[in-house]
Amino acid sequence: MSCHLCDGSCAGANLDGLVIPELAWLWNQLGDGADRRGDPSLATGMVTVTVPADTASRTAAAGLLDRRHLSPGQRVRVNLASLAVHTAPATPGAVAAHAARRRLAMRTAAKIARARSEVELRDRLSVLVRDAASDTAWAELRRTGWITKILASEDSIALEQAAAIIQRLPTPGQPVIDRRRLAQDATGNPHELDRNRLVAGLTLALLVATGRATTDGTLRDSWASVGVAYDDITGGLTTVGILPDGWEIPEGVPVTLVPRVLADCSWPPGNGQVVHVTENPSVLGAAAHVPGARIVCTAGTPSRIEVAAIARLGSVGWQLRVRADFDDAGINHANAIFSASPEARPWRMGAADYLEGLERGESAVHLRLDRLGSTPWDPNLHLTMVAKGIAVYEEALLERLIRDVEEVESTNATRSG
Numbered sequence: 459m460s461c462h463l464c465d466g467s468c469a470g471a472n473l474d475g476l477v478i479p480e481l482a483w484l485w486n487q488l489g490d491g492a493d494r495r496g497d498p499s500l501a502t503g504m505v506t507v508t509v510p511a512d513t514a515s516r517t518a519a520a521g522l523l524d525r526r527h528l529s530p531g532q533r534v535r536v537n538l539a540s541l542a543v544h545t546a547p548a549t550p551g552a553v554a555a556h557a558a559r560r561r562l563a564m565r566t567a568a569k570i571a572r573a574r575s576e577v578e579l580r581d582r583l584s585v586l587v588r589d590a591a592s593d594t595a596w597a598e599l600r601r602t603g604w605i606t607k608i609l610a611s612e613d614s615i616a617l618e619q620a621a622a623i624i625q626r627l628p629t630p631g632q633p634v635i636d637r638r639r640l641a642q643d644a645t646g647n648p649h650e651l652d653r654n655r656l657v658a659g660l661t662l663a664l665l666v667a668t669g670r671a672t673t674d675g676t677l678r679d680s681w682a683s684v685g686v687a688y689d690d691i692t693g694g695l696t697t698v699g700i701l702p703d704g705w706e707i708p709e710g711v712p713v714t715l716v717p718r719v720l721a722d723c724s725w726p727p728g729n730g731q732v733v734h735v736t737e738n739p740s741v742l743g744a745a746a747h748v749p750g751a752r753i754v755c756t757a758g759t760p761s762r763i764e765v766a767a768i769a770r771l772g773s774v775g776w777q778l779r780v781r782a783d784f785d786d787a788g789i790n791h792a793n794a795i796f797s798a799s800p801e802a803r804p805w806r807m808g809a810a811d812y813l814e815g816l817e818r819g820e821s822a823v824h825l826r827l828d829r830l831g832s833t834p835w836d837p838n839l840h841l842t843m844v845a846k847g848i849a850v851y852e853e854a855l856l857e858r859l860i861r862d863v864e865e866v867e868s869t870n871a872t873r874s875g
Contacts, residue, residue, distance in 0.1 A: 461552075462561075463552075463555045463556055463559065463560065463561060464498065464548070464549075464551065464552035464555040464556060464561075464562075465498055465499050465549060465551065465552055466552075467499070467547055467548045467549045467552045468548045468552045468553075468556060469547075470547055471545075471546075471547050471548035471552075473548060473553060473556055476545060476548075476553050476557075477553065477556050477557045478518065480512075480514045480515045480517075480518035480519075481515070481518050481519060481522070481557070482515075482557060483507075483510045483512075483515055483519075484507060484515075484519050484522070484523075485553060485554040485557035485558060486554075486557070486558060487505075487507040487508065488500060488505055488507065488536070488550060488551070488554045489554040489555065489557070489558045489560075489562050491505035491506075491507075492551050492554060492555075492562035492563045493562060493563055493564075493565055493566060494566070495563070495566070496563045496566030496569075497551065497563055498551050498555065498561070498562040498563040499549040499550075499551040499552070500538050500541075500542075500549060500550040500551035500554065500562075501538060501539065501542050501549045501550065501551070502538055502539055503538050503539075504535050504536060504537060504538065505535075505536050505538060506533055506534065506535050506536070507533075507534055507536055508531065508532070508533055508534075509528045509529060509530060509531060509532040509533075509534060510530065511530040511531070516528040516529075516530070521544070522541060522544050522545075523536060523541070524537075524540055538550055551563075572609060575609050576605065576609070579605065579608065579609065579617065580596060582617055582618070583595060583596055583599075583617065586617065586618070586621040587621075587664070587668060594667060594668065594669075595664060595667040595668050597667075598663075598666070598667035599663060599664070599667055602663060602667075604659075604660060604663045607656070607659075607660075608656075608660065611656055613656055613657075616656050616657050616660055617660065619644065619645045619650060619657045619661075620657055620660045620661040620664055621664075622644040622645065623640060623641065623644040623645070623650075623651070623657070623661045624661060624664060624665065624670075625644075626640060626643055626644050627640075627684050627685055627686065628685035628686075629685075630685075632685065634682070634685050634686065634687045635685065635686055635687065636686075636687050636690075637651040637681060637686050637687065637688050637689070638651070640686060641657075645657065651686075651688075653677065662680060662681070665680075665684055666680075670683075670684055671683050671684050675759075675761060675762050676759055676760075676761045676762075678693070678717065678761045678763070679761050679762045682761075682762065682763070687717075687718075689717070690716060690717040690718035690721070691716050691717075691718055692716060693716065693717060693757075693761070694714055694715050694716040694717050694719070694720055694764065695714070695715050695720060695754055695755065695756060695757075695760075695764050695767060695768070696712050696713065696714045696715075696739065696742060696754075696755045696757060697712070697713055697714075697715060697752075697753065697754050697755070698710060698711070698712050698713075698742060698745065698746045698751055698752065698753045699750065699751050699752035699753065700725070700733055700752045700753075700754060700771070700776075701713065701715075701726075702715070702719065702723035702724060702725060703723075703724045703725060703726045709749070709750075710746050710747060710749075710751070711746075712742060712743070712746055715767075717761065717763045717764070720763050720764060720766075720767040721763050721767075723767065724770075724774075725770055725771050725774050725776070726774070727774050727775050728771065728772075728774055728775035728776030728777065729775050730775060730777060731752065731775075731776060731777065731870065732752065732776070732777045732779055732866045732870075733752045733753070733754055733771055733776045733777065733778055733779070734751075734752065734753050734754070734779045734781075734805060734859075734862070734863055734866075735753075735754045735755075735756070735768060735778055735779065735780040735781070735795065735802075735805070736753060736754070736755050736756070736781055736782070736805075736852060736859075737755070737756050737757070737758065737781070737782035737783055737788055737791055737852060738755070738757075738783070738851070738852045738853065739755055739757055740852070740853055740856065741753070741755070741852050741853075741856065741859055741860075742755040744856055744859075744860050745859070745860050745863045748860070748863050748864050748867055749867060750867040750870060751863050751867055752776075753863070754768060754771070756768075756782075756791065758787075759787060759790075759791060760791060760794060760795065765794050765795055765798045766798065768795055768798070768799060769795075769798040769799040771799075772799040772801045772802055777801075777803070778795075778799055778801065778802035778803065779802075779803055779804075779805035779862075780792055780795050780796065780799075780802050780803070780804060780805055780807070781804065781805040781806055781807045781852065781859075782807070782852070783849065783850070783851045783852055784807075784812045784815060784843060784849060784850035784851070785823070785825060785826075785849035785850075785851070786825060786826045786827075786829040786830045786831065789830060789831045789833060789840075789843075790829075790831050792804070792807060792833075792835075793831050793832075793833075793834075796834075796835065803835075804835045804836065805859075805862065806855060806858065806859065806862070807833075807835065807836070807839070808835075808836040808838075808839055809836055809838040809839040809841075809842040811855065812839055812842055812843060812846075812850055813842065813846075814855065814858075815850035815851075815854035815855045816846060816848060816850050816854075818854045818855065819850055819851065819853070819854030821848055821849050821850055821851060821854070822848070823848065823849040824847055824848060824849070825843060825844075825847050825848065825849050827844055827847065830843060830844065
């Protein structure tokens with residue numbers, strides 16, 4: 459096709475008498491018809507147009523439409539084959555495209571191409587995910603937007619790579635596999651399962667869609683549910699004053715215990731001593747200088763491994779004092795730890811503490827109330843947060859939190875003395 463606007467029939471045609479202001483209404487309406495029909499040439503069939511009130515516009519179109527007279531507002535059925543006689547050698551669609559200065563029927567063509575691509579993708583999914591599960595997977599992938607993402611990416615092998623990864627997942631009872639080794643074995647690229655990669659997201663979406671993986675908890679938790687160690691050498695819990703049994707490190711030095719350690723580490727007996735659990739590194743950093751302080755920091759959303767490790771502290775005699783930010787994520791963090799550690803107690807996580815932080819802080823972050831969990835340790839906290847609608851972060855209560863740690867360790871020192 460030699461013309462960037464039309465089907466090429468404009469070659470050798472004189473459009474000067476056709477592409478004029480008085481006929482713009484006709485070509486615009488015919489162009490809209492071409493878009494609806496998916497027909498850029500408009501050489502056959504019928505299209506209905508509405509005649510404008512302007513006399514010059516009606517007069518200019520009468521001959522083209524083989525009419526002696528056109529009335530304002532009249533609905534006219536245009537015989538495209540007859541119109542093509544007047545526009546030859548150009549087709550009516552070609553004239554309309556040049557009048558509008560755009561390609562016609564592109565949206566319809568794109569829809570047809572997308573529909574064809576979806577059919578091909580659906581067929582490939584049926585082969586990779588057999589039986590009725592493919593119907594469920596397809597519906598879920600469409601609902602969560604993954605069909606659109608795959609087609610937009612133009613990655614022709616992403617689905618096959620995801621299937622190859624799923625085929626290599628360990629079966630129950632087999633050792634977990636590192637995600638980088640899994641990606642290397644299945645795709646030849648150890649980074650295909652990195653965060654924000656198309657294949658990584660698609661693989662997990664397929665696993666969730668077919669009921670094999672869970673979306674509860676963190677990304678690490680989701681992969682762990684299918685036997686993949688997403689990353690067990692970064693992240694974890696940062697602690698001060700509390701270490702796995704047998705470890706030694708200078709007092710007051712923060713240590714990060716990675717998931718590989720937390721998965722099965724043993725804690726020393728607590729003998730009723732207090733461990734403060736916080737969400738934010740700023741609290742741990744400020745309390746690290748307190749002699750004898752024992753702090754555990756989740757640095758955001760705790761994974762199941764981290765929650766379980768914290769729960770084991772309580773099971774061997776440590777008194778857990780737990781807090782987090784007053785926002786939807788923080789409330790969910792606290793709930794996860796309290797559920798795993800029934801003996802744990804809230805640490806300034808009540809309605810009065812929220813109001814104090816609201817008064818002290820300068821937060822203007824609105825709470826996502828639809829995601830705000832319940833607060834069974836203080837039902838009034840949930841009601842108050844809903845009423846105020848503003849998040850409060852731990853830093854707003856930092857001075858008071860540090861005093862709490864100091865008071866606990868001062869009491870411990872007095873008892874020891």
